[in-house]
Amino acid sequence: MKKTLAIASLLLVGCGNNPPVPDWQMNAQNGIERATAAYMDGNARVEAAETKRAREALASTGKVDLIIRAELIQCAARVAALVFEDCAGYNKLAQDAAPADRAYAAYLAGRATAADAALLPAQHQPVAAAASDAAAVSAVQAIADPLSKLVASGVLLRTGKASPQTLADAVDTASAQGWRRPLLAWLGVQAMRAEQTGDAAEAQRIKRRIDLITAK
Secondary structure: OHHHHOHHHHHOOOOOOOOOOOHHHHHHHHHHHHHHHHHHHOOHHHHHHHHHHHHHHHHOOOOHHHHHHHHHHHHHHHHHOOOOOOOHHHHOOHHHOOHHHHHHHHHHOOOOOHHHHOOOOHHHHHHHHOOOHHHHHHHHHOOOOHHHHHHHHHHHHHOOOOOHHHHHHHHHHHHHHOOHHHHHHHHHHHHHHHHHOOOHHHHHHHHHHHHHHHOO
């Protein structure tokens, strides 16, 4: 999860051989990582506690740019799990957001423009800049990082560009990571599409898999 979120590069930039890292930085980093992991596992209690811890650590600095990025990380996890809701925490601070953060927020909402594409994290730029749906699907397939791949897949679904292969890849990615929440979400979409195309056998197969995951 540490590599996936790249929190160290987000919050600890410039530390290098400098004096010991302040407590707030480590608390924020650990809180964001644990909150994201808990969200992916469907553990709302732990997610809430770790999110609170991270927000308090970041708030102690008064650095709005760091708080904005933490909110966007949380929103990205929701897009990965197909929870397409307003990014409320970011929206409250949007007027102070840097251009790159505004571009990423627009991307997560499915509203990125050509100008936004160049400001996005490198792995998402080809997705946003794709000239066709097929090109966007191929760009997502090329993403190696699991969370980034699910986020980009969620953006494609949100914008109506996701192909059956996009769904299959997202299911495989979530399954390989053991991320229960996004796995159930993507399987649910697969089951719905199977029903819509009249493939009752496939829909039932997927539902049996969902039952296996949700069994107590």
